[in-house]
Amino acid sequence: MTILSINQLSKAYGNIQAVDKLSMVVERGTILGILGPNGSGKTTTLGMILDVIHSDSGTFKWFNGEYGLYHRKQIGATLETPNFYPYLNADQNLEIVAQIKGVKQNGFDDILELIGLKARRKSKFKTYSLGMKQRLAIGATLIGDPEVLIFDEPTNGLDPQGIAEIRDLLINLASTGKTVIMASHILDEVEKICTHVAILKKGKLLAMGPVGFILNNDRFAELATENMMELRNWLQSWIEPTFIKEMNGYLECKLPEGYTAAQINKLAFENGLILTYLKVRSRKLEEEFIELTKTLAGDE
């Protein structure tokens, strides 16, 4: 079932085209990561489909129009910052969300337990750290058990521990079978959580599809030995030199098709090199993203 269909959606701020004829379809159960650098139109797109930003042209439809004007009651969403009444505590703020959604909820113990705020439930929102505010915002999206969850840069401004906490929370939520739409510019985060990605740049949709479909089949090896110069010379004898990059303490190279870690280790040993580090990996979403935004946007 189609949860969201967007058709030719556009929005400009003066001369800046924030979103440019964007079309996409999101099916039920998809965990979609919307990727893009700052200013690529991610938040504007989410703002339009959440009815807080007016589009200049184009249309979108939630749930095939099943819920009419009140479709957002079936959606739990955060946009940019966590927005709550600063003088109210977690319980009181969640009660307001429940009242808006028309949900009769007998306390919020489960939600507060899940987001780890049970101990601070009676503290005013303004006394929370940014991580706690983000967690409360994620908790509020769960009220009424909505079909769709939308998160906009959920780890923005958090320290590494906060990022790890939010990421674990999102992975838990994604495993519940809900449809999740998440905008982020942290590609590692999206790669770990999402089933599908949409890549935006300057308001245009560059690519969209399952993560495996977006990532091509290129494989990379990371290698190190005691004599790095000899290693480089050996690699250059059978790999295109432009595919070899010097990294911090190791060399990275794009592998010709069919090579495994065992084969590389054997070949190196036969050439008198004892590898101290060897890792073969697929292409990262980050590499794919940079490649796509360079080649498809044609601005380099």
Add this chain to the structure above:
Amino acid sequence: MNKLMNLIADVRNSIHLEWLKYKNNTLARIIIGVFTVAFSFVILYGKRIIPNASPPLPGLDTYYTFPTVWDYQGHIGNWLVCVLFGFLMVHFITGEISAKTMRQGIINGQTRWDFYKAKFLVIVTLSTYATLIYVLSSVIIGICHTPDMYFSLIFDTNNLVGRFWLMSIGYLTLAFLIAMTFRTSGISVIFYFGYVFVIEFSFRMIQLYFFRNKAILFWPENSIEDLVPNPLYKLPSFWMEKEWGFSPVLSSWESIITSSFYITMMLLLAWRLFKRRDI
């Protein structure tokens, strides 16, 4: 019948939502507390510090006895609603905008109309509360001070209760429109008080300088203010009417019709702004 029941449930839900938002708001509690206490005690405190005036000024008794207590309490209420509740309304709206809770409310499922309607209900509720305090304080002060009182004298109000309610709606709607327009609390507060006390008055004086006619009375704030005018205007009114050819205060019906028109316009304008803007 079903439609009526739905409407009642809708109004009840909106009021409940606003109650959840503001019941723990410290500034709202302080302002409503000060309003309630001041409404009852300003006039009584005045008795202790203002000497009994000589004619033609009214004697102190007229401030506290029926039916004129309605006029004087109404005039105190005019100031209190304008200053305290006007400020509170600006605080409510700009607070929702700066904390982005207005935006989050829409994201959570409210329609823009739901939000707007809930804020209009806040205006109505605050105005009704102000009117209730006006009635209670006037009745209590009047009963305690009026000798030879009889029942019909208590309610000889010349529609002042209804006019007071409309006046409260008028000030709060003006504050609502200004807050929705400027969106930041500092600028909205400055513009609200600037408009009420300086800007409109200045325009009226310029108009009076060039065109001495009754049109100077039909400005928005003045027509709202004249719903419950300063009772002391009754003295210069007589002289000014002879000199200028018109009274400096609108009649009850003129102020009711004019202020109702402006309230409707302000509500429509606020809705139009809110509907069209990104939030």
